Amino acid sequence: MTSRGDFLRAPAGVEPCDGQAGDCSRCGRIFSERFPLLERQVNGRPLVYLDSAATTQKPGAVIAAEARYYREHNANVHRGMHTLGVEATDLYEACRSRVGRFLGVPGERVVVTRGATSALNLVAGGLGSSLKPGDEIIVTEMEHHANLVPWIELARREGLVLRHLPVTADGELDLERLPQLLTPRTRVVALTHVSNVLGTINPVAEIAAAAHRRGALVVVDAAQSVGHLPFTFAELGADFLVFSAHKAYGPMGLGFLVGGAEALERLQPVEFGGEMIETVTMDSATWAAVPYRFEAGTPNVGAAAAFPAALDTIDEATLQRLRQHEISLTGYALERLERLGGLTIFGPRDAAQRGGLVSFHDPMVHPHDMAQLLDSQGIAVRAGHHCAQPLHRRLGVVATSRASFGMYNSHDDIDALVDGIGYARSVFGA
Amino acid sequence: MNTGMDELYREVILDHHRSPRGREPLPGPADARAEGKNPSCGDELVLELACAGGAITGAHVECHGCAIATASSSILAELVAGRTPEQVRVLAEAFRTAMHSADGVLADDLDPGDLEVLTGVRKFPARVKCALLPWITLLSALDAEGEGKPAAPATTEA
Numbered sequence: 001m002t003s004r005g006d007f008l009r010a011p012a013g014v015e016p017c018d019g020q021a022g023d024c025s026r027c028g029r030i031f032s033e034r035f036p037l038l039e040r041q042v043n044g045r046p047l048v049y050l051d052s053a054a055t056t057q058k059p060g061a062v063i064a065a066e067a068r069y070y071r072e073h074n075a076n077v078h079r080g081m082h083t084l085g086v087e088a089t090d091l092y093e094a095c096r097s098r099v100g101r102f103l104g105v106p107g108e109r110v111v112v113t114r115g116a117t118s119a120l121n122l123v124a125g126g127l128g129s130s131l132k133p134g135d136e137i138i139v140t141e142m143e144h145h146a147n148l149v150p151w152i153e154l155a156r157r158e159g160l161v162l163r164h165l166p167v168t169a170d171g172e173l174d175l176e177r178l179p180q181l182l183t184p185r186t187r188v189v190a191l192t193h194v195s196n197v198l199g200t201i202n203p204v205a206e207i208a209a210a211a212h213r214r215g216a217l218v219v220v221d222a223a224q225s226v227g228h229l230p231f232t233f234a235e236l237g238a239d240f241l242v243f244s245a246h247k248a249y250g251p252m253g254l255g256f257l258v259g260g261a262e263a264l265e266r267l268q269p270v271e272f273g274g275e276m277i278e279t280v281t282m283d284s285a286t287w288a289a290v291p292y293r294f295e296a297g298t299p300n301v302g303a304a305a306a307f308p309a310a311l312d313t314i315d316e317a318t319l320q321r322l323r324q325h326e327i328s329l330t331g332y333a334l335e336r337l338e339r340l341g342g343l344t345i346f347g348p349r350d351a352a353q354r355g356g357l358v359s360f361h362d363p364m365v366h367p368h369d370m371a372q373l374l375d376s377q378g379i380a381v382r383a384g385h386h387c388a389q390p391l392h393r394r395l396g397v398v399a400t401s402r403a404s405f406g407m408y409n410s411h412d413d414i415d416a417l418v419d420g421i422g423y424a425r426s427v428f429g430a
Numbered sequence: 431m432n433t434g435m436d437e438l439y440r441e442v443i444l445d446h447h448r449s450p451r452g453r454e455p456l457p458g459p460a461d462a463r464a465e466g467k468n469p470s471c472g473d474e475l476v477l478e479l480a481c482a483g484g485a486i487t488g489a490h491v492e493c494h495g496c497a498i499a500t501a502s503s504s505i506l507a508e509l510v511a512g513r514t515p516e517q518v519r520v521l522a523e524a525f526r527t528a529m530h531s532a533d534g535v536l537a538d539d540l541d542p543g544d545l546e547v548l549t550g551v552r553k554f555p556a557r558v559k560c561a562l563l564p565w566i567t568l569l570s571a572l573d574a575e576g577e578g579k580p581a582a583p584a585t586t587e588a
Contacts, residue, residue: 043433044433365497366495366496366497366500367496368471368473368495368496368497368498368557368560369439369496369497369498372435372438372554372556372557373435373439376433376434376435383471384470384471384472385471385472389472392472398471398472398473398474398494398495399471399472399473427435427439427444428439428444428447428448428497429444429448
């Protein structure tokens with residue numbers, strides 16, 4: 001009898017999934033059969049989708065729920081007295097409550113937006129009139145443009161001072177610099193929970209506590225973490241949190257601003273029109289209550305009707321298990337890419353300190369060429385500056401290639417990526 | 431190679447990418463200079479031209495871009511030397527038209543050299559910008575030179 005026990009264990013250096021992962025033998029895919037798009041071929045090859053940080057694929061249940069909304073319930077919300085209007089409103093409000101339950105806040109502290117970007121613009125614009133020239137805002141060097149440009153623009157308009165929390169050589173926020181950046185005039189600290197380039201998970205609670213001691217508000221871009229990392233709004237200790245449904249297995253065109261009760265009351269509306277008012281005369285208007293005062297116009301009800309199905313899928317898998325899975329995939333990717341040699345790999349080395357993505361640079365193959373050649377093999381990765389130009393300047397590269405993971409990925413996908421990089425190098429004669 | 435990759439990464443293009451022309455600094459100060467950017471991907475290049483007797487005598491290109499942008503810069507550096515600014519404008523316009531046409535043909539009397547090979551990139555719409563970036567930068571440099579003022583940075587986003 002030959003023992004094959006060794007074969008069942010992860011190869012040396014690979015962080016194995018723990019037993020809690022259930023069906024996770026050599027980190028198998030989770031619910032991948034529920035994602036219809038993953039069945040397609042790209043350039044004659046089975047699709048290997050490694051771009052979930054840009055947008056995740058959607059479970060069939062989400063796609064069906066959005067179609068069902070338009071087939072069976074479509075009507076405008078909060079105004080129709082007819083049956084369809086009531087049904088549409090119920091679905092829309094059910095999404096709000098579901099998101100609240102997912103993050104541990106009451107539904108009335110959940111504002112529905114078009115996405116994380118519009119939610120960040122709402123926070124920046126909505127705080128604008130309460131800030132005075134000379135007031136200070138701290139942003140980090142690893143922000144996505146969505147959490148940087150609205151603050152740059154606000155600072156320009158209101159005469160505010162923008163301060164930058166730098167990134168260390170290891171790809172982490174330089175927390176030693178924080179005490180000197182926080183001053184009595186600091187009004188806002190805006191930071192990402194998980195970097196979309198480095199993968200770094202930032203110690204938001206620690207930074208929020210320091211900011212609050214100075215009386216500053218804390219705004220967290222959770223676009224890369226909601227639906228991937230287990231946490232509640234309260235655990236982050238932030239005043240505002242934003243995310244997009246489409247990066248959490250939900251539909252596009254839908255996002256959320258979640259806030260503390262007092263923080264939301266401080267915010268002024270930035271869009272005006274129908275649906276956000278209490279009383280309107282020809283010369284004046286009063287605002288509806290939070291969160292409705294921030295929801296002018298007709299929202300994306302179809303997407304809202306569908307998003308709970310995505311959160312149900314996440315909860316069925318459990319966030320703990322999804323997180324374990326992403327750590328395993330990230331650890332394996334880091335290990336395989338490092339072993340390949342010649343690549344610069346960005347961000348913390350410990351997969352447990354990172355979200356489910358790895359950015360790398362091959363001095364022999366420009367990221368565009370890398371992405372194009374991988375695509376010819378059916379492998380989808382992102383190439384470019386990932387809407388984080390200041391960070392790339394800091395890293396000393398114009399662009400990077402990024403592989404990012406979802407519940408449906410497996411170690412096989414990373415093996416395919418490594419083979420694909422080998423192929424790209426062969427084309428360039430490297 | 432497969433799925434058209436051999437058409438995109440032709441040997442001529444790979445050769446220009448491996449040993450790009452026009453990387454040597456100009457012997458004297460530049461007579462025209464412009465920077466080009468592709469904001470959607472972050473690619474950047476700086477183009478400098480030397481002129482004498484109504485003709486371009488040399489080009490210096492610093493390109494931080496992909497193989498297609500690098501090869502296009504290299505072909506540009508090779509082609510502009512010895513031509514007048516007007517001839518170069520006609521060539522740039524013909525290349526732009528070819529990149530948006532079905533057959534991608536460049537007239538022989540333009541003496542298009544390796545640019546003919548580069549028109550194969552038109553079958554990959556996402557990469558057309560990469561091929562055109564050096565050429566819009568060139569037009570920006572020529573405009574500035576004609577008006578005797580510093581060039582506005584060229585961008586692939588109009």
